[in-house]
Amino acid sequence: TSHSHLEYMRQALDLAQKSPPKPTNYRVGALLVDAKTNSILASGYTLECEGNTHAEQCCFIKLAEAHGIPEESLADILPEQTVLYTTVEPCFKRLSGNLPCVERILRLGKAINTVYVGVKEPEKFVGENTGRKQLEDAGIKVVLVGGMEKEILEVATAGHKTGDI
Ligand SMILES: Nc1nc(=O)c(N)c(NC[C@H](O)[C@H](O)[C@H](O)COP(=O)(O)O)[nH]1
Numbered sequence: 260t261s262h263s264h265l266e267y268m269r270q271a272l273d274l275a276q277k278s279p280p281k282p283t284n285y286r287v288g289a290l291l292v293d294a295k296t297n298s299i300l301a302s303g304y305t306l307e308c309e310g311n312t313h314a315e316q317c318c319f320i321k322l323a324e325a326h327g328i329p330e331e332s333l334a335d336i337l338p339e340q341t342v343l344y345t346t347v348e349p350c351f352k353r354l355s356g357n358l359p360c361v362e363r364i365l366r367l368g369k370a371i372n373t374v375y376v377g378v379k380e381p382e383k384f385v386g387e388n389t390g391r392k393q394l395e396d397a398g399i400k401v402v403l404v405g406g407m408e409k410e411i412l413e414v415a416t417a418g419h420k421t422g423d424i
């Protein structure tokens with residue numbers, strides 16, 4: 260039900276609040292969920308894991324570590340109805356040059372079959388985010404969960420100078 264989408268997005272936003280504010284990224288929260296059993300497989304927030312890490316990336320790192328496998332092998336253990344919730348849509352390009360999360364999702368094939376997104380990425384760092392089309396072209400659904408845009412962006416940009424988006 261759509262109610263559970265908002266519940267998960269709210270949980271992801273609570274995670275985003277744990278991210279240390281920085282002017283060069285967004286504070287994002289993410290959840291990997293088994294939609295069949297409605298259970299959370301992994302959670303993550305920006306910079307939670309070692310290095311310059313993204314929220315979605317942290318979900319993958321933590322779940323891979325829990326299974327003792329490399330991140331790129333996660334498809335081997337993900338349940339058939341795995342979905343990703345992320346407060347800001349997955350990145351398609353990172354100013355740091357690190358591997359974008361859209362690539363991380365795509366290399367898992369269709370193990371993640373739907374990505375639920377709180378907001379589209381603002382254009383501030385990398386211009387228009389074209390990741391959604393990449394995911395959809397690969398057969399992965401991208402669903403915008405509306406209703407929390409304002410608070411998601413406020414949390415995401417907390418490390419930026421006021422007035423920036
Ligand atoms: N979906 C998403 N999850 C995150 O955890 C995060 N920080 C961003 N942010 C997107 C933004 O485009 C990048 O933060 C900048 O492009 C800088 O790149 P780095 O983060 O330094 O690799 N987006």
Ligand SMILES: [Zn+2]
Binds near residue numbers: 313
């Ligand atoms: Zn990313």
